[in-house]
Amino acid sequence: MKAGKIDIGNLKELILDQISTSNQDVLVRPKIGEDSAVIDFGEFVAVMSTDPITGVKEGMGNLAVNVACNDIAANGAKAIGIQQALLLPPSTSEEEIIAIIKDINQAAQKLDIDILGGHTEVTDIVDKPLVVCTAIGKTTKDKYTTSSGAKVGDDIVVTKWTGLEGTAILANDYYESLLNLGVSEELLQSGQALRQELSVMAEGLLSAEFGVSAMHDVTEGGLYGSVFEMSMAAECGFIIEENLVPLHKATKAIAEKLEINPYHLIGSGMMIITTACGQELVKELKLEGIKATIIGKITKGDRIIKRKKQEIKLTSAPQDELWRFLAEN
Structure with a gap:
């Protein structure tokens, strides 16, 4: 397969077609063109999305935070916080780790969101640092938007x-x-x-x-x-x-x-x-x-x-x- 985001045909066949659904509280489920889940909490809904950052030499923390939170914004919700998973090769220095975390923290501060937790691991499975961010936000049930709502004539x-x-x-x-x-x-x-x-x-x-x-x-x-x-x-x-x-x-x-x-x-x-x-x-x-x-x-x-x-x-x-x-x- 080519490097990068998996193409739409393979995404459907290899991923989406293999997923079952059962919980009626999930209002927006995995679908081509929909990047976030929307979950029913009564008057409010929670919106969640996950994204990795690869192929970037500098500023990956800033990108990770913004890309994940942008998916939340596309559903009309305000991001509350992120969880981060950080996978690091053994060659990573302490200074590099601090730089990534500071980058993530500065981006979170700019968006006025919290870092809610996550996981950090050193592993030889990766040869460059990999940052994955999961963002969570909320809005009212009558305000959230989707990608699938576009109408002819818009x-x-x-x-x-x-x-x-x-x-x-x-x-x-x-x-x-x-x-x-x-x-x-x-x-x-x-x-x-x-x-x-x-x-x-x-x-x-x-x-x-x-x-x-x-x-x-x-x-x-x-x-x-x-x-x-x-x-x-x-x-x-x-x-x-x-x-x-x-x-x-x-x-x-x-x-x-x-x-x-x-x-x-x-x-x-x-x-x-x-x-x-x-x-x-x-x-x-x-x-x-x-x-x-x-x-x-x-x-x-x-x-x-x-x-x-x-x-x-x-x-x-x-x-x-x-x-x-x-x-x-």
Whole structure:
């Protein structure tokens, strides 16, 4: 199998089809396009999600916290805390462990959440540190959202920029190589600064209060992979106008030099939101200082990307460009 997130076909056959269900308190169960479980606690629901961080040299603690909590935000819930599992190779120094934990703690403090516990282990099964975070949040039963709620005719709204997380990783881990390829120091520093934009908690909570139909945060496979997953969950199609997709200048420069498709690049920090009132939502988000853009519509038909001179029909979720680049380099 290819490195990275398991493809949708294998995910269904090897994982989802093997899982049984029995507890009626579970309101949202494992499903393609749904990244969190929602559990009934009467007036309130608990929302839980787990994510690992691999393939990153620095800042993995910050990424682990934000990626897990972003899934909670996509369900319109406020994160309360995280549990972390940390697997370390025997070669790991005490200083490296402290640096990872400090990174996790700083990210948790910024989100105003607690570290609730977890597990730390040294093992020769891994050759690099592996951080896995489980986030838990809560909201009221009438406020939680899902990916499967998207409706035909809805506007597709996205926040911030496409490929945000991948840009930050590449600008940091391949700084010297990109500098040698001609990407300016200014652009690389602006790309690194995108690490401060990884959370989608603010837009998730605002959008849930606004009353949107669905949300899904962008992760592996980038914007197009995440919209594809969302459309599968909702059993619908979409049309995206590629020229409307917000592309950061640092992402554009890095993607051109490394021959990466920025729309398929891992993108934590961008939220996909569907609503019948896209313009109104964009105004509300911008009032809170959150960049937001309408890029297309939910449809009954195919999954279409419209470019200036052609239309591309997506029949499967694309492989993530960061994983492809790492495998080839």
